[in-house]
Amino acid sequence: MNNFFKRNWLTLLIAAQPLLDVLAYFNQDEVATVAGYLRLVILLALPLAVLLKRRATKGFWIAIGVMGFFSFLHILNGFRNGYISLYFDVSYLVKVLQMPVMAVCFFCLIRDEQTKHQAFRGLWIAGGLLTVILLAAYLSGTGNSTYGEGLGYSGWVTNDNRNAHSIILVTLSVYAVCLAVLNGRKFWAILIPAAVTAAFLTNGTKGCYYALFAIMGGYLIFLLLDAIVDRKRLMRRMTLVLAAMMLLAVVVYPYTPRAEVSERLAVAATEGEIEAALLEKNIDISNMSPEERYRDPQVREVFEYYYLRYMVGTIPDLFDRFGMERVLLWFNMSTDAARLIDTRQIKLCYAGLLWQECDLQTRLVGFEVSELGFDGIRDLENDWPAIYYYYGYAGIALYAALVLYVLFRMLKKLLFDFKGSLTAENFALALSLGLLLGLAQFSGAVLRRPNVSVYLALVLGLIWYETGVTSKGGLHDAEYHRSGL
Numbered sequence: 035m036n037n038f039f040k041r042n043w044l045t046l047l048i049a050a051q052p053l054l055d056v057l058a059y060f061n062q063d064e065v066a067t068v069a070g071y072l073r074l075v076i077l078l079a080l081p082l083a084v085l086l087k088r089r090a091t092k093g094f095w096i097a098i099g100v101m102g103f104f105s106f107l108h109i110l111n112g113f114r115n116g117y118i119s120l121y122f123d124v125s126y127l128v129k130v131l132q133m134p135v136m137a138v139c140f141f142c143l144i145r146d147e148q149t150k151h152q153a154f155r156g157l158w159i160a161g162g163l164l165t166v167i168l169l170a171a172y173l174s175g176t177g178n179s180t181y182g183e184g185l186g187y188s189g190w191v192t193n194d195n196r197n198a199h200s201i202i203l204v205t206l207s208v209y210a211v212c213l214a215v216l217n218g219r220k221f222w223a224i225l226i227p228a229a230v231t232a233a234f235l236t237n238g239t240k241g242c243y244y245a246l247f248a249i250m251g252g253y254l255i256f257l258l259l260d261a262i263v264d265r266k267r268l269m270r271r272m273t274l275v276l277a278a279m280m281l282l283a284v285v286v287y288p289y290t291p292r293a294e295v296s297e298r299l300a301v302a303a304t305e306g307e308i309e310a311a312l313l314e315k316n317i318d319i320s321n322m323s324p325e326e327r328y329r330d331p332q333v334r335e336v337f338e339y340y341y342l343r344y345m346v347g348t349i350p351d352l353f354d355r356f357g358m359e360r361v362l363l364w365f366n367m368s369t370d371a372a373r374l375i376d377t378r379q380i381k382l383c384y385a386g387l388l389w390q391e392c393d394l395q396t397r398l399v400g401f402e403v404s405e406l407g408f409d410g411i412r413d414l415e416n417d418w419p420a421i422y423y424y425y426g427y428a429g430i431a432l433y434a435a436l437v438l439y440v441l442f443r444m445l446k447k448l449l450f451d452f453k454g455s456l457t458a459e460n461f462a463l464a465l466s467l468g469l470l471l472g473l474a475q476f477s478g479a480v481l482r483r484p485n486v487s488v489y490l491a492l493v494l495g496l497i498w499y500e501t502g503v504t505s506k507g508g509l510h511d512a513e514y515h516r517s518g519l
Contacts, residue, residue: 044149047076048156048492052163055199055485059178059190073484077132080139089142097138101131104428108399115396118404126403126482130425133487134436140495153496154459158213161206165229186238186291194410198479198486200239205466205489207233207245211253212462215272223272231279238291241473246283248469250276256461263453299372308369311336324367337362344374349384349412356387378415385414385423400425417474417481433481437471440494443501460500467493 039046058069081098084090105127112123144150171177171189180186180196191199207230214226227250234242254276261268287293312319312333319327327333338358345352345361353361364383365374373379385406392401403424406412414420422430444464448455470490474480481487 041148042152042155044144044152045156045159048153048488049159049163051485051488052160052167052202055195055202056167056190058195058485059192062192070484073132073488074128076488077128077135077484080136080143084139084142087143089145091142094138094142098135100432101134104399104425104432105131108425108429111395111399112402115402118402119408122404122408123402126424129484129487130421130482132484133481133491134433136488136491137436137494137498140491141498144495144499150496150499153492154209157206157209157492161210161213164203164206165233168233180238180291181295185295187236195479195483195485197239197241197415197477198483200237200242201470201473201477201479201486202489203233203237204242204245204249204469204473205486208249208462208466208469211249211276212458215253215257215269215458218269218272220271223269224275227275227279231283235283235286235290235292238295240292240296241477243283243287243290243292245469245473247280249465250280252461252465256456256458260456260458263456299375305371306369307371308336308340311340319369327367328362334362337367341365341374344371345380345383348375348377348380352380352384355384360387360390381412381414382416382419384412385419389423396426398426398428400429416476417479421481437494440497440501441467444497447501455500463493463497463500467497 054069054072057072058067061067061069084094108127109120109124112120117123144153168177168187168189172187177187177189178191178193178196180188180200188196188199210226210230214222217223230249231246234246254273257269257273257276260266309319315332315336317330317333319333322330322333327337341358341361342353361383364387368374388401388405389397400423403413406414414423418430421433425433466489470480470486470493479486480490
């Protein structure tokens with residue numbers, strides 16, 4: 035039993051993630067779910083595993099020490115400002131810390147090909163389990179829609195986890211198509227891309243729809259490049275299937291949930307309303323600067339009316355908290371209705387105006403998350419701005435430094451051995467990393483959701499390993515020790 039766990043611990047860890055999401059769905063009425071506690075146990079177990087395996091290097095202790103010291107400063111500043119809720123702020127901080135802590139642990143634990151293969155097996159099994167879960171939820175009629183009124187389909191996913199689910203779907207699909215490329219058989223070459231396309235189109239999120247082109251188009255380019263560089267026979271069937279899936283996505287788009295959601299948003303954002311209302315008063319603002327608009331009482335009155343109408347339904351206390359003047363100036367007297375009704379933009383406005391009230395110490399380590407309340411309606415939907423506001427200049431710098439250093443190692447490896455690095459597995463890692471980092475800017479689920487950040491941590495860990503591997507596939511000990519991890 036011990037040998038089985040030793041040979042499969044990482045596979046089991048990754049394969050269990052979709053099951054934990056299902057567990058969270060069926061326990062969603064609980065204050066704290068069993069899935070949440072299990073993820074906390076995993077977070078604590080990984081550093082312990084590093085210590086028990088005697089893999090804790092100088093770099094490991096430095097990284098953990100820096101994260102601990104930053105957390106101390108953030109909490110200390112919370113006490114300085116007068117905590118609203120220490121528990122809420124610290125529990126949120128723990129969720130954010132999961133990705134860097136797990137990534138540093140994977141840097142130390144993924145040190146051979148067997149462990150790397152465990153990780154890929156786990157990703158493939160997780161993808162298979164997610165497929166089964168989606169089908170079971172649909173056939174049983176117990177699944178959740180992505181948007182209200184039956185728009186899109188997410189399955190056994192809680193309401194606040196739907197964005198996270200779409201990103202997990204994107205991430206696991208990268209490795210599913212990778213498996214089809216590695217297998218090369220006709221059945222899988224057709225079935226897997228078709229299943230991925232169906233899942234993306236029925237999900238309905240913008241991230242899934244555009245990721246479809248990134249994944250299918252990316253692997254199409256990879257196959258062409260691989261055939262040229264390694265002088266291999268082109269996998270024609272696979273390339274045709276990938277191209278066909280992209281073409282299909284374009285053709286059927288008008289009939290997809292994504293198209294309907296976009297159409298409803300376009301209707302809600304009636305462009306030109308502000309301009310039309312002012313023209314009725316014989317006022318043309320097309321050539322007026324934002325400052326001129328703000329200084330004109332009649333113009334400002336119209337703007338105030340529409341801004342209140344557009345935004346108060348999203349954050350009811352926005353104007354009470356900051357005043358109309360500051361909101362008008364934040365949006366620079368814009369008449370872009372699509373932006374003014376965008377929930378993400380309104381939340382960014384709230385956080386940005388709160389940030390303007392912070393002193394230098396708070397800007398260094400971020401303001402207390404509880405400042406945005408406990409109901410989630412003000413919590414930012416974009417990860418990178420959230421890290422910036424919640425954890426300040428130091429927090430965003432440390433987070434970015436971790437990611438950028440891994441990217442630097444990856445680019446260095448490509449320059450050193452491009453041909454040897456051109457494998458389906460390495461391409462999957464690079465593609466999934468790019469998608470995860472990109473989706474973090476347009477979603478609030480990559481860096482702050484433990485059920486998603488575990489995948490980003492694993493991808494970073496695998497890239498770290500691959501960038502310290504020789505062309506023969508063994509760990510380059512000198513490179514490993516120089517890295518400090």
